Amino acid sequence: MLAYIFGVVLFALGICVSVALHEAGHMLAAKAFGMKVRRYFVGFGPKVFSFRRGETEYGLKWIPLGGFCDIAGMTALDEVTPAEAPRAMWRFKTWKRTVVLAAGSVTHFILGFIVLFAMAATMGLPNITGQPQIESVSNCVRDAQTAAEFANPVCQPGDAAPAKNGGLLPGDRIVSVDGTPTSNYDEVTTKIRPRSGPLPVEVERDGKVVPLTIDVVQVSRPVTDPANPSQEKIVKLGSIGVTFATTFHYTPVSAIGGAATFTGDMFVNAWERLLEFPQRIPAVVKAIFGGERDPNTPVSVVGASRIGGEAVEAGLWPLFLILLASLNFFVGVFNLLPLLPLDGGHIAVTWYERVRDWLRKLRGRAAGGPVDYTKLSTVTVVLVFIGGAVTLLTVTADIVNPIRLQ
Incomplete structure (x- = not known):
């Protein structure tokens, strides 16, 4: 209190x-x-x-x-x-x-x-605009029956590692999936979840667009049941094994540019709230x-x-x-x-x-x-x-x- x-x-x-x-x-x-x-x-x-x-x-x-x-x-x-x-x-x-x-x-x-x-x-x-910038690449993707298993997978020999094997790196920003531009990580996950097998992906890396092919794997995941929001159900979803950045970190020098960009986003947000x-x-x-x-x-x-x-x-x-x-x-x-x-x-x-x-x-x-x-x-x-x-x-x-x- x-x-x-x-x-x-x-x-x-x-x-x-x-x-x-x-x-x-x-x-x-x-x-x-x-x-x-x-x-x-x-x-x-x-x-x-x-x-x-x-x-x-x-x-x-x-x-x-x-x-x-x-x-x-x-x-x-x-x-x-x-x-x-x-x-x-x-x-x-x-x-x-x-x-x-x-x-x-x-x-x-x-x-x-x-x-x-x-x-x-x-x-x-904070990544308030949901930029699809990769924070980490997992060593594997596995079936998960609980949120804890999903968050901390115990990798076994032979497990699939789509993002790692496909060449994705921390810091990459996914700019398109299967030829469709993606501006936020919701769009990325929406495109990946129904897929299985090779999927063309483009990322921005060091100012250049790099084409990659990621072998999407269908795995079991716990999700909220729309019919009963207090419960979870297990569904099959496409996964590549990455987490997206929720926070951007800067040096004291780069913080100037980061704050300036964020300021622009907040101006847009303030105007939208006014409308x-x-x-x-x-x-x-x-x-x-x-x-x-x-x-x-x-x-x-x-x-x-x-x-x-x-x-x-x-x-x-x-x-x-x-x-x-x-x-x-x-x-x-x-x-x-x-x-x-x-x-x-x-x-x-x-x-x-x-x-x-x-x-x-x-x-x-x-x-x-x-x-x-x-x-x-x-x-x-x-x-x-x-x-x-x-x-x-x-x-x-x-x-x-x-x-x-x-």
């Missing part, structure tokens, strides 16, 4: 630090361009303490759920003093305002990359009223922290760190959506003004005035309401019917 509580608190602290650094990203970018930053606070609610350094007040508030960076004149409608007016944010070039607005999300991306790099250089990165977000909300509502909680439904900070606590309790530190990195990438991508009051919405308005004024200039007309944010207030309120409702739903689901690791 203590490990679970420690994991929950540690994950929640990680989220708070991420959000605080998000706002610090805005602040540092604004200061770099000479904009006036009035305040930088971590948390909300009553003030715990603050101090002033230069022209900026720094402080901490009691509720450690977020923070804020107060930049003078973020829009032309914001009130500024005569002394602040020359350095109001809205007076700066479009690209500079864009950099400041995007700096928060960029900070999340950098944090996510740092977490992944630390993992790659120490414990390795799926609306259609998964009904499942959250169903879970609140007693339905089975789909592990793919959205989670709140509460749910993520609970999963983080369970990961620490189970000693699954790689999962804990992947969750923390994933959250940073998701929040970073989400915050760039062109919707107010998100930073992406402010970026969209900034570039709308720039393009509009460029088109007006082409027609010989003067630049238009700043966008009137009050006319967008209705849309903003609706989006804030929807966001609040979704947050309430996910928090409720994470309390009454949380996603669990087991």
Whole structure:
């Protein structure tokens, strides 16, 4: 229980630090361009303490759920003093305002990359895409009546060794089976299981494609019985005697490239989760009223922290760190959506003004005035309401019917 509580608190602290650094990203970018930053606070609610350094007040508030960076004149409608007016944010070039607005999300991306790099250089990165890279080649394949016999075969003279005899090596990546490209190990095993006898296989080895022929052997294996999931049955399956890598290991130097590749995969995953977000909300509502909680439904900070606590309790530190990195990438991508009051919405308005004024200039007309944010207030309120409702739903689901690791 203590490990679970420690994991929950540690994950929640990680989220708070991420959000605080998000706002610090805005602040540092604004200061770099000479904009006036009035305040930088971590948390909300009553003030715990603050101090002033230069022209900026720094402080901490009691509720450690977020923070804020107060930049003078973020829009032309914001009130500024005569002394602040020359350095109001809205007076700066479009690209500079864009950099400041995007700096928060960029900070999340950098944090996510740092977490992944630390993992790659120490414990390795999980094979989340199921790349069919061979980790080990067995000395034999044999019939197995139990999972233990399958995992630890006792080889006898004369036993078949398809992968070893066919020339497969640890580190090879299977790129095709019987002429069909394979992108993950599920596709490889699906192609092999019904086969018996010689099978053409291509592998990528040291940057080159190497053709091989593997003599597939049909062996007995215990599998879950679809008709009775609590029981196993013995079936005949094609086997070649390899295990696929579940974790990729790196040197401190190669960890940079490994973390970069993994970061790209997580960007794709974050975008896919965003696209799926609306259609998964009904499942959250169903879970609140007693339905089975789909592990793919959205989670709140509460749910993520609970999963983080369970990961620490189970000693699954790689999962804990992947969750923390994933959250940073998701929040970073989400915050760039062109919707107010998100930073992406402010970026969209900034570039709308720039393009509009460029088109007006082409027609010989003067630049238009700043966008009137009050006319967008209705849309903003609706989006804030929807966001609040979704947050309430996910928090409720994470309390009454949380996603669990087991």
